[in-house]
Amino acid sequence: MRAIVIGNVALDETFAVEALPQGGESIFGSHRHAGLGGKGANQAVMLARCGLSVRLRCAVGDDVASETVRSLLAVEPLTSDLHLVPATATDRSIILSDATGANVIVTTTDCARAMRPRDALPALDDAGAGDLLVLQGNLTQDVTMALIDAGRARDMTVVFNPSPTRIWMSEALTRVDLAFLNEAEAELLTGLRGEAAVAAMLRAGRGIVALTSGGGGALLGRGDEIVHVPARPAKVVDTTGAGDTFQSVAIASARRRGGPLAVEDLTRGAAAAGLAVSRFGSLSAMPSVAEARAILDHPAMDDRTA
Numbered sequence: 001m002r003a004i005v006i007g008n009v010a011l012d013e014t015f016a017v018e019a020l021p022q023g024g025e026s027i028f029g030s031h032r033h034a035g036l037g038g039k040g041a042n043q044a045v046m047l048a049r050c051g052l053s054v055r056l057r058c059a060v061g062d063d064v065a066s067e068t069v070r071s072l073l074a075v076e077p078l079t080s081d082l083h084l085v086p087a088t089a090t091d092r093s094i095i096l097s098d099a100t101g102a103n104v105i106v107t108t109t110d111c112a113r114a115m116r117p118r119d120a121l122p123a124l125d126d127a128g129a130g131d132l133l134v135l136q137g138n139l140t141q142d143v144t145m146a147l148i149d150a151g152r153a154r155d156m157t158v159v160f161n162p163s164p165t166r167i168w169m170s171e172a173l174t175r176v177d178l179a180f181l182n183e184a185e186a187e188l189l190t191g192l193r194g195e196a197a198v199a200a201m202l203r204a205g206r207g208i209v210a211l212t213s214g215g216g217g218a219l220l221g222r223g224d225e226i227v228h229v230p231a232r233p234a235k236v237v238d239t240t241g242a243g244d245t246f247q248s249v250a251i252a253s254a255r256r257r258g259g260p261l262a263v264e265d266l267t268r269g270a271a272a273a274g275l276a277v278s279r280f281g282s283l284s285a286m287p288s289v290a291e292a293r294a295i296l297d298h299p300a301m302d303d304r305t306a
C-alpha cells in the first residue's frame with residue numbers, strides 16, 4: 001500500500017506579529033522562520049513520517065528556490081517527483097502568525113497551477129487497488145477532476161482536502177472516498193455549518209467526512225452517524241499546518257489498523273495536531289518520525305468507532 005500525494009510545494013516564510021494587519025497598515029514582525037511548506041508537501045511529509053510509503057508529485061520553477069525545495073525534501077522519508085515549470089518562480093507562502101496563534105497566509109500557486117493532466121496523471125501509472133491518492137485544492141479543476149476519476153478507475157482510495165476552496169470543489173467532494181475540511185471550507189461548499197454541513201456532504205457523496213473546527217475539535221461523519229472528537233488541549237503558538245497534521249496522522253492510523261477512518265484515528269490526529277500548534281512554523285512544527293510513531297503506537301483514549 002502506497003500513498004501518492006499530488007499537490008503543491010512552497011517555500012514558507014513565517015513571521016510572528018502582535019496582531020494581524022488591517023489594509024494599509026505597516027507592522028513589525030519577529031521570529032522569522034523559513035522552511036518547506038505547501039499543503040501537498042505538508043501532507044506527504046507527515047504521511048511519510050508516520051511510516052507510509054509516500055510519493056509526492058509537485059511542480060517547482062526553474063530557479064534557485066527549486067534547489068532549496070529539492071534539498072529540503074531529500075531529508076524526508078519520501079520519494080519526490082518534481083515537475084519543472086520553465087520561466088516560473090517556485091511557489092512561496094508568506095505566513096503571519098499573531099499572539100493567539102491565528103494566521104493569515106498568502107501563497108503563490110503559479111507552478112502548481114501550471115501542471116496539466118499530462119504532467120500529473122503518469123504519477124498514477126503503477127498505482128492500484130488499496131493505494132491512497134491524496135489531493136488538495138491547489139491544482140486546477142481539470143487536473144483535480146482528472147486525477148479523481150483516474151484514482152477511482154484504479155480502485156484507489158481517494159482523499160480530498162478542498163483547501164484553498166473553490167466552488168467547483170463541491171462536485172469533486174461527491175466523488176471521493178474521504179474528505180477533510182474545516183468549518184469555513186464546509187460553509188463555502190454547502191452553505192451550512194457543523195453537523196448540518198457534514199450531513200449534507202454525506203447525503204451528496206459516497207464517502208467519509210472529517211470536519212475540523214480548530215480548538216473545537218472535529219466531527220467524523222460516516223454512514224448515518226456523526227461523532228464529535230475533541231481537540232487535544234494545547235498551549236497554542238502557531239496553528240499553521242494543524243489541518244495537514246491532523247489529516248495525515250488520522251489517515252495513517254486508519255491504514256495501520258486496516259479499517260475505515262474511525263474515532264480513534266481522529267483522536268490520534270488531534271494529538272499530533274495539538275503538538276504541531278504548540279510550536280512555531282509549518283512542516284518544522286509537525287511531529288517528527290519518533291513523535292509520530294509514539295502517537296500511532298499509543299492506544300487512543302477513545303476507541304469507539306463511528
Ligand code: ATP
Pocket residue numbers: 181182183212213214215216217218230231232233234236239240241242243244246269270271273274277
Ligand atoms: P490549517 O489550515 O491551519 O492547517 P485547518 O483550518 O485546516 O488548519 P483546524 O480546524 O484549524 O484545521 O484544525 C485541525 C485540527 O487541529 C483540529 O481538529 C484540532 O484537533 C487541531 N487544532 C487546531 N487548532 C487547535 C487549538 N487551538 N488547540 C488544540 N488543537 C487544535
